[in-house]
Amino acid sequence: MVHETATGLHEAGLLDTVTMREFDALCLPPPPVFTPERIRALRARCNVSQPVFAAFLNVSKTAIASWESGEKKPGPTARKLLDLVDRKGLDVLA
Template sequence: MSKILAEIHQEVQELYQAGFVDAGTMRTFGMLCLHPVKQYTPADIRALRERENVSQPVFALHLNVSKKAVQKWERGEAVPNSAAMKLLSLVDRNGLAILA
């Protein structure tokens, strides 16, 4: 989240806590502030793993998927599900240590 968006989110959250913003509006605003999840290509996934300097089995262990899943993603034989895409996005932004 950008610094400006984080500050706006904080202000709206304070308005919610003070009773000036209802729960539905706060939930909607919170969803708008989420990072969009990038759709990773096979090359992106391999580059991300190599950037983190780990093997396919180690990468799979951190993502809680099988080694075969990572192999298939990198060969383009399968596509990560939405939860795996979110984890890949977190690793991309914060490094593999975020999942350790």
């Protein structure tokens, strides 16, 4: 509702474009948390190996293995890509 109000103010010329862009950025939800099981299930659903999944995400095969084992966690950028793949499928990154 607040975002709709800000959009209306912007359309009326009462909120400049830079401020509106900053407001839009603040309204973005944080990328979701991906557990090792969820990452493994996502890769399995995409029907690809760890090296192929890594290539699509532009990370190393070691990173995928570390995420799936729970040794490491994907960072915010990787979580955003994982979320995109989860919602839209692997083809969105092709």
